[in-house]
Amino acid sequence: MDSNDKHVEQFKSCHEGRVLTKLNRLRESKVLTDVTFKLEDGEVSAQKTILAGYSDYYEKMFTTGFKEGFNEEVEVKEIKTSILDTLFTFIYLQVIDISDKTVYQLYEASDYLQFDDVKGYCVSFFNKTLAIGNCVSYRSFAQRYQLLELINKCDKFIVDNLESVSKGLNFKELSIDEAEALITLKQKKDFCQDSILKAILSWIKHDVAQRHQFIKRLFQVIDVKKLSLALLKEVVENPEEWIQKTDFFIGVLNPEYITHIKTNQRVVSGEASKVTFEFMIVGGFEAKHNVHIYDVLEKHFRETKASFYERWGSISAKIKNCVYVAGGGGAGRGTNSVECLDLNHVNVCWNNLSSMVVDRWCASSAVLNGQIYVTGGWSGNELSSAEFYKPGLNTWTKIVPMKTTRYQHATVSYKGSLFVFGGCDGLHKLNSMESIQPSEGKWKLLKPMKQKRRGLCGVVYNGEIYAIGGEGLKSVERFNIQTKTWSIVSSLNYKRKGACACVVNKKIYVIGGSGDSESETTIEVYDGMINEWKIETNMDAARYLASVVTL
Template sequence: MDVQNIFITILNFSLVGSTIAILILFIKKVLNDKLTAHWHYYIWLLLIIRLMIPFSFESSLSLVNFFPSFTEYKTTESIETSVRNQTAFPQVNIENFKGKDDGITSNGINEPPVILQTITNLTVTNFNKEMMEVQALDSNSESVPVNQIKFNIFNLNTFGMIWLFGVLMVFILLLIENIDYNWKLSKKPKCKDEDILSLLETCKKKLKVSSNVQLIYDEKVVSPSIIGLLVPKIVISKPLFESLSKNEKKYILLHELTHFKKKDVLIQWMSIIVLAIHWFNPIIWYSFYQLRKDCELSCDASVLSQLKKDEYLAYGNTLLSVLGKVSKPSLIPRSIGMSTNLSDMKSRMKRIHMFNKQPLKWMMLSSLITASIVLVGFTVFDLNTNENYPKDVPQTEDVNNQYKDKGTWTEISSMNQAGYPGNASEVLDGNIYTMGGSVINDGVYVYSSSLEKYNPQTDTWTPLASMNQARDNHATEVIDGKIYVVGGYGYDGEDYRYLSNLEVYNPQTNTWTPLASMNQARGHHHAEVINGKLYVMGGFGNQEDYNVLSSVEMYDPQTDTWTQLTSMNEARFRFETEVIDGKIYAIGGRGDYTLSSTEVYDPQTDTWTLLANLNKGRENFSIEVIEDKIYVIGGYNINFMMYRKENYLSSVEMYDTKTNIWTNLTPMNYPRNNHTTTVMDGKIYVMGGYYDHIHLSSVEMYDLKTNRWSEVTHMNLARSNHAAEVINGKIYVIGGSSEENYESKAVEVYDL
């Protein structure tokens, strides 16, 4: 996790913490004297702990439910897989990358290990990476007939670095100050007065404090204070201490020892650490200012509980006596001072005067309030209020039986090479070809160069000639009966990186031939064919500054040359493309954030034109075209609270190329991403996918005429990131990732 991603996490926690602080301040203001001084103090521990722990629990009662959806906070991971080829290259142990929520994957799927290089920006309306510009679009053009204003407000990378600098400066200054003061304090004289030391021991016994507490004189300390977590020291000005009566000295020692017994020094240090991290938040500053005042009130209450009632007034007079002899309260962050200013002293004297045991009803109320703050403050919102977000995704045989009359899934011959989703498939002459990908071998990720063919007539998989380059996350297309494989990620002879090479497979000769390489290495990209030419766009590259690509290039098989074309308006990966009427439509995906933008490329004019935005930004979704209409299904949308259930989408949209309008359709029964879809008999079938750490076996069918989704028989194996092809009215689902295996060889066929 880099600075930007850490900073955006801190911002999120600071937002939640601020809300908790405001709630606490409101309750304290309303109920004030009805709640004990101890409650007023210790309730701040909830804020401290909330801001220190890095995780939450799910609850629909969380405070964040009442926040707006801050989808302006967007994140992007740059994926760079560290794996090895099938040949003898350096190994990367998978144990170093395990875990669902450790930043390895973008959505919890078992993808190859990735390095997150988040580029995070806060955006308003639309985002432009370079500058703020007003783009007036011709109302007669095919694009949106309105003025689109794009803003570049700021880059959180800069603010993240400023935040980190501030944190480091605070900690460095605290470290220097404490080393310096402790060194100076070691030179200060210790109290050797037997009467005072005897009084100190008496106070320790009264409070049952067994630690060795030192009493040190320091004229520069303006108010009696206690410092030290392990070796406590009461520090006081000698002239001040000697000017007090014996009883006043006793009250001061009881007060400072009570601070030590109540672990107030530890709580102060915890608040300082939190404040150093959230130094930019004035609400947190004010809250901890209140905490210091409440600390004294709580300490007073604890001391009074050790005194007789007729001593209350004498204790209060001691506080006033100390306040009258010091110029200002102790504000040394490492210590707990006794005296406060005059206005705060009035509150303390009032509490002392009315000190008494809290009635039962107020004890019950304070307990209820504390439990409520814990419930709403220590849980993360769950926006799954939509009925399309099921609590439990059915995976049992009972579900299959329920839909057994709607087609059957039959397990057929498995592949020879396990098919992780990083591979690709093509249908050629009624046969299915799968190539490349990655697998796990003895705990190590291994890239594959394999190619195999499935013959539906004989139900057999046949290994064919391997590619020259082992790779995954590549793109494939068929031109003139030959399979072209371009880009991806693999070992290029020097290092693991994104690839620029292109090779072609001839089924007639069972041979692979290297061709001219792209101008830009890339993976997670898309390829389309128009008029026998191969167009490659977007994806990830090897740049260090910004590795999400907007570049586009075209390959001409006749001349074996690549031509650089006009770049897309948005850099993107995990997007989808389709060709309609000789034009390429690029939809959604992720750039600096989850994208909702749509754009179209016209090869005749070499131009990209922005179109109407999706109603819901998404990535890792599926796409189908029926009668020149584009259907976008499911996917994933990362908002400011990343990797939650609500990020998975069940929504479906349809784009009309004639009207430039996106229309929301009936959502699926189950949200999902990394699923597959196919079209058969004019209906869209969606299969498998991933939802909240669960691989899905569910299959749904969409009827365009009725705008309804119906469940059909579930697959035998729950899987995601698989391939799907249609041959002769049957759906073949191939490989993917399952609960049992990172990669699966299993293949099954659906027959109506």
């Protein structure tokens, strides 16, 4: 070939990958390395030229006279050996594995060492893995490094999922300023405030002792009129002790719930009627003439006009807008006196009505077809007789006697029938039950209760008959009218003999009685949705052998 030939061909090899891979293996084996980085938990070796070829930080270190650049060993603080080794491996191999456990440290080290590519990969990792469990910590990290796009994405995610996010430990451990900032963001976006209230409660409950001081500050964020009735009911009816004592609960939350409920209307037979939230307690052994009305929403008693006669061991019933009280009291025989109070004029005197045919103490009663039926009781001896009152005629009429003499028993009505159960026949406590349809005029025995109960009280609740307490008992059982079977439900907190009971606002309230030291002065409430009894409130006076009626 002529030596003057000017043909030139260039051939390109793709061996750089192999070269860097081999150099990385040599680095890991500390072969042909010229610098070693000393860290608190170990050391990492590398070639200066490779590091300087990738990183401006290392180029300056090794070429501009930094004293570290002339040393074979360089001390590094606040970076773990595994993290630095991962970053060096990335320089050589151009791949990096990022995980939940390493992303924070990789970003921090990359920011310090000016590994901008890795910082970008970390931000991509944050964006792709944003979730309920990490969004709060991601946001805090993004704020520290002013990652504005990530901050905005975290804010939107948290606002959209605040209720779930607030259950996590990361949210609960936020400072007051951080928690308030997130809650305020949510408040500005959403009409419904439920998730905001739940988030506040979650944050405060995590450390009530230390965070009690911030209650007013956080609750000011909430617009209570935008809270759902369901959440108001949950918080107000089953309040935790710490919130129940706050000004927000007493002055804002509870009144708002009461307003919600009391303006709520039910449609009954095509007509709107107000839901009932009160019951009236009449008499009792120590409060013979006293009459009080209790509001289950406001949890407040108010006294009304006292009865003419002593009313302990009496019965009470409500028909239309009048409360009727009969029997009770007396020197071991009872009385047959009857009086009524017009609820439109509760501060006007009770009115005397026609007396019952028989004196009765510790009888029981129920309203059926607009008439008051009174069964059994005591009048010098146990009674099996029964009679009913017609308000329009102001007359009492006897019906066929029960099969069993009873006093301190219970009577309820359901779908045209009276049901009488428990009590005492003078010698023995009873567990028997009998029923009658007055139009048929015949008592029928039904399946007995599981326990004998003297001094029990009874109600119809959710279509079933409840037998509550009795002498020495806090157990409760219910009768399924369809299957005619008894079953045990959750027990009272205290034994209760001679208590009285009613159903208000879809719950059973049991008032007073004797048995335990706390029985006479407490009211218990039962929620069938959770099968649980709770102490509702304390009363100023003992109530044993009182009567009660739902208003």
